[in-house]
Amino acid sequence: MTNKMIFAGFGGQGVLLMGYLTALTAMRQGKNVTYLPSYGAEVRGGTANCTVVISDDEIASPVASSPDYVVVMNNPSLVRFANMVAPGGILLINSSLVHSEIKRDDITVVPVPINELAHELGEDRSANVVMVGALAEATGVLSIEALKEALAETGLGKKPKVLELNRRALDIGAENARQALAKEKSA
Amino acid sequence: MTNKMIFAGFGGQGVLLMGYLTALTAMRQGKNVTYLPSYGAEVRGGTANCTVVISDDEIASPVASSPDYVVVMNNPSLVRFANMVAPGGILLINSSLVHSEIKRDDITVVPVPINELAHELGEDRSANVVMVGALAEATGVLSIEALKEALAETGLGKKPKVLELNRRALDIGAENARQALAKEKSA
Amino acid sequence: MKKIFEAPKSLKPNLFHYCPGCGHSIIHRLVAEVIDELGIQERTIGVPPAGCAVLAYNYFDVDTGEAPHGRALAVATGLKRVLKDHVIFTYQGDGDIAAIGTAESIHAANRGEKITAIFVNNGTYGMTGGQMAPTTLPGMGSTTTPGGRDVARDGAPLDLTKMMAEAKGSVYLERVSVATPKGIRKAKKAIKKAFQVQLDGLGFALVEVLSPCPTNWKMDPVAAYEWTDKEMTKIFPVGVIKDITGYDKD
């Protein structure tokens, strides 16, 4: 079983960290993983994205031409990546910032208003962690528990307070994704 | 008909100019020629030599592994080049400075005391031209007349006085070679 | 109302790709204003570096030719030797001109190439992400000097412009800063003079411009400007470093 996913957004949205947390957690669960950031040009500005592959087998290519899951954090990323999602795949979008309509019906779209959710949580910077929670829930590739454990190994969990906060962010993301999926199904 | 010859001596003995004059003269006589100096190391000092090839045909290699004629101006050159002379070839030696015995009997050895001859002529620096005269006479590859004409094209014939002097040097060399060859034959 | 400030003509209408508050942007404008004022747009050729300004041709509306990192002044020498009546300027960062390009910079100055060099000193390797530059200040952070530049370990800042003053062919060398409005005005004056030196065929001219890099300094732009003005000038004092133009003092 191999899962490929892409995380995309603005430079400042913690996109790379989302991928790292995901890959790290999977590794700790005994999976093979690769994490491939698109590295910034020698020239300033622009967007960021990364590709994570999680697999029970040896991973051939760390590149994903048709990822199973895509997380888009802003509009330009939607434009660029929405069409790449493999049929049957899942597209998670940050509905706080992304407003365009998605025209595909062969994939599942999960909108999560992560900025608002993070704001409610009291820490705007946790938006990306909220999204990872949503991803875990929507796709099932990782358990929220495993993520919570792995958090401590990253910058997101160095201080106990921050760790606690981010653990809650994961829960919130997961909860929200559950709701969104329920809505999707019922729609 | 192809003739290969090597001129060898100290750096200061005008060795390269001998070769140049020889090659130039042959070229003016409609021959194909190559002139190849051994160029000094990046490091100071040492000896100089050059290879001249004169031919009616296209010249293949400008290198002579067994030259028909060799001119040696000092002892180190004798040691290095005497054995290379092709059987039946001619070895001209500057007997003013070179004293070793030559042990080959398959070649003709022509000793010319060029330093003394030049000194008599009143211009020590003409020693190399004396030797070219001797070479022309001993080998017959070039006529003294042709050499005299070509002199004017070189640094050896820029001023009328010097030109005249060097023309005489050619004659003296030729004359001396004639005598040496006669002696060789009679011996 | 009359428009009394607008973009110079020698700049293309493209938005700069530089970070918010980047000194490069200001310096670009100043160079373009000078080109406008001297009326030399049609015979000016720019040589941008490898550095944050590598895309300068997207902005300067003059002919431009790319130089390998550090070699702008050699490339400019080639250009100027062919195009004697043209105006050639290089635009180089501190890493470009004062590290990898040290030899080419010093020798172009020494030969007295009739070239104008704009040397943007931002104390960092902006383009590659904030490594130590030859001009990084003692104690200043960078991604290759853990704990900040330690003079004993990493060497001290290098004042290339002062070294160039020893080069006989350099005619006019001035250090300016764009960290204050006053500094910006002075910078422009210096840049104009450096172009004038070339137009008059006097020799090599260079303007070193202290220029904030908020991104790699990890400061907000206003703080970066203040830091440039207060701290950088301690090690790199602004002012004329060499002037044998013989122009009247103004």
Place this chain on the structure above:
Amino acid sequence: MKKIFEAPKSLKPNLFHYCPGCGHSIIHRLVAEVIDELGIQERTIGVPPAGCAVLAYNYFDVDTGEAPHGRALAVATGLKRVLKDHVIFTYQGDGDIAAIGTAESIHAANRGEKITAIFVNNGTYGMTGGQMAPTTLPGMGSTTTPGGRDVARDGAPLDLTKMMAEAKGSVYLERVSVATPKGIRKAKKAIKKAFQVQLDGLGFALVEVLSPCPTNWKMDPVAAYEWTDKEMTKIFPVGVIKDITGYDKD
């Protein structure tokens, strides 16, 4: 009678390959004498250049490692960083240290590498047959400056040592000459001090030695020495250029 002058032990008994009257020969002896006197032969490593002194390992009886043309101070940096307790010196011509090696020279000085550099300024590219060097004097002949060096055409002589004085890591820089017995004595003193600076771990030290090249100057040795003493010192005056050793003045 007592022998009061003989060859230093740190020289091998080989005959120099240098031309008659070549300054390199004298400078070799001085360096070797200093190594003897400081008792450091067994922990000294020399880095000869590409230049007439390329074969210096035939003479210095110390470990030596060859550097590509101009890069001796970079190679020496690598050596010294590993062998911190050893004494590393470079021996470089003017072309080597001040043309192709400009960047490596200036930055080694600036980093304050604890290295001693012997810079032999003979105003010419000796090894390659007398082309213009960065230090060729105005009007002086060379095989690449028809009619002699023309400053307007070929640039002016470059004073690298003075430039190096601007480099913060340089501690002791002196220019000497071996064109007179007095000069030779002074030269030795300077060379000794430059090694002492390294032994004391103070930083970068360099001695520039004005050195006759009779062959490429096309002068007989005696004339070449006089010319060095009279003419070269006009452009390259001998004396201390920088000294922050804090040693007692002597």
Place this chain on the structure above:
Amino acid sequence: MAKGKIIIDREKCKGCSLCVSVCPKQCIAVSTGLNDKGYYPAEFSQGENGDCCNACTLCALTCPDIAIEVYRG
């Protein structure tokens, strides 16, 4: 009445605040809304009396992104 006014190109502005810091009359402020590039652009206000700006051009002189035009009259 105002001696001058400025026009800030909202989309060119990168929100560096340098103009804000140099305006002697404090008539520039950072807006609360994002522009399309994601920056909080600077905004000009004539001040309470509508006469804030004296057309000194310091803001434009400083603005890295040439986002400011200055008018006098």
Place this chain on the structure above:
Amino acid sequence: MAKGKIIIDREKCKGCSLCVSVCPKQCIAVSTGLNDKGYYPAEFSQGENGDCCNACTLCALTCPDIAIEVYRG
């Protein structure tokens, strides 16, 4: 009697004449014969009174080819 003397290694000497030029007592001269390397080496002479050299070492100090040894006593 002489305070000093020098020994010139004929085969090391390259005939540059520098020693000749620096000797304050003029007790060195260029020889008229060639050495093996083809140079006219310098030669020492104690002078007419056999007391030329004062062992000042200037010649040896100057000699590029370390061809001179100086003795005092």
Place this chain on the structure above:
Amino acid sequence: MAKQLMRGSHVLGEAAVRAGCRYYFGYPITPQNEVPEYMSSRMLQVGGTFVQAESELASINMVIGAAMAGARVMTSSSSPGISLMQEGISYLAGLELPAVIVNVVRGGPGLGNIAPAQSDYFQATRGGGHGDYRTIVLAPDSCQELCDLTFKAFDLADKYRNPVLIMGDGMMGQMMEPVEFPEPIDPASLPAKDWTLSGAKGRPSRVILSLLLNPKVLEDHNFKLVRKYDAVTREETDWEEYLLDDARQVVVAYGTAARIAKGAIKRVRQMGLKVGLLRPKTLWPFPEKPLKDLTRVVRQLLVFEMSAGQMVEDVKMAVEGQAQVHFYGRPGGVIPTPDEVAHQISHYYYQAGLMEGDKPSKRHGGVA
């Protein structure tokens, strides 16, 4: 040690330190800035030396110096910077000095871009510098292998007294994968070298040089090098074979391209195509023999490179016309997808009629 999730550039740095490297000289250039950055702090921790040189030229010459002194020493750069090192690399080879040089290849020629590429293959394997010499070139394709081959690079450099090049690309440098590091080696425990510059104490003075003015002597030196290179070829040629047993077509690819090719092969295998991969791990010495041997049963090779075609020459040379050699290349930093490579594979596969049930194709003399 527990596995670590680490980016390639850091893996490289960490592996070097653990392999006993205590000297790093380098100059920034994207996409390998993380190497000097990592080294600048890591060397501080282990008491090593990090020098940010004024240029790549200075870096490689500092490497020469440190190597002369007997240290395990490394530099890294990317394409244009490696070009600037060519004189120095030629010297390293001529002086027979061990050193590890890392090229995180980017798009070229000229300034090009910073995307992953494999277009410096010629430069690496043929020697971009002057003279008859070879550098050993290692091409890892994963973070773990990057770690392992970095260890190997230092060993080979010391064993053969020769520069060793590690070829990566921006993708290798940025990619994170789990890595298990070997235990660190104490530099002091490494075998002593008897040829270094260490001061002439109790032994005659030594010289390390490449200037051999006498052509005969330089020729001997050259032949000595040739013998060394022959030994390296014999002993150290290394490659991976992947699904070769029943393969009718074999893809030849290295590094990042090999990763992508594996993905492609997985896809086409699902479609029933019998395709395998031969992945050179040493680019020089190139695995000529295994390739030649392959041609006894495999008639079709597809060389896949992230370049306009460089290694393909080595493949052609190896097979001597005994197999069709096709080429698919994407230069300029484009990262091809497994899908497009799969498309190329099947295109040639069907074209030559290699499908099950088809007769084994005739021997093709020509090379496409």
Place this chain on the structure above:
Amino acid sequence: MAKQLMRGSHVLGEAAVRAGCRYYFGYPITPQNEVPEYMSSRMLQVGGTFVQAESELASINMVIGAAMAGARVMTSSSSPGISLMQEGISYLAGLELPAVIVNVVRGGPGLGNIAPAQSDYFQATRGGGHGDYRTIVLAPDSCQELCDLTFKAFDLADKYRNPVLIMGDGMMGQMMEPVEFPEPIDPASLPAKDWTLSGAKGRPSRVILSLLLNPKVLEDHNFKLVRKYDAVTREETDWEEYLLDDARQVVVAYGTAARIAKGAIKRVRQMGLKVGLLRPKTLWPFPEKPLKDLTRVVRQLLVFEMSAGQMVEDVKMAVEGQAQVHFYGRPGGVIPTPDEVAHQISHYYYQAGLMEGDKPSKRHGGVA
């Protein structure tokens, strides 16, 4: 014009001036110092520019600048200096700038020596710099051809907007032969170039760059270069055939080595051996096709180089196993004699039983 007896370095300089070159940037290095020396005075006479740069690195970058300005421009150096130019040459190729670069090859690697050698073949033909690019490489074997190929070099450079390398060696540079120079070309009469930097007067401003950050764009650029190189290969491949008609063995050699080989062939022909020579005049593009064609009748090739074996790879690649490829090389600056080459020729000739009366040898699959 009357023939002149002139040394190779001067021929090169004179030919460049007559071909319209008015800009020379260079740095001394033996054995090519006579080139800058000649240029320094000749440029003065013709109102051109001679700059003795501070290094080869500076030289090649000055060349870049002058080429951008549209001038015919040249630099020359020898092996180590050419290594230092590799970054610049890669830029020239990437920027598509015409320029002529002369390498008077000496013994290597490292400082090596100053004797004639051919050990920079790989560097020249494979691109010692980074990225997918090619330089056109011309290899004259006589002073007259040096003159002619120098003219051609400038023409090719302009025609293809590509750097052209002239490969000589110390022997070519020092050797004097009679030369007849073509009439000089007035630089002003050369076709105008429509891409140069000349000031944006009456036209939009221009930029000459190689930075193409978007991989797709750089890929397009790379493919454009590939098409150009294909055109050069089609149009400009050049070689000499010498006594091939009845040849049973063919020697492949270029430049100085080819001269020596001709001497050797003359000798063995006298002994009745049917041996010919194929001499590449363009090393890149390499005359692959004529070599391949030859293998229809010739079964034995002897590659002779003054190196440890570099061009031999191109020969092997060209013949695809259809002929035995033997190699004889003398690296390090040794100038082989015609006699010893003749010895090698006859050794292989007899070994394969190619003598008259012997049956034509069987096809040998293997390559020695």
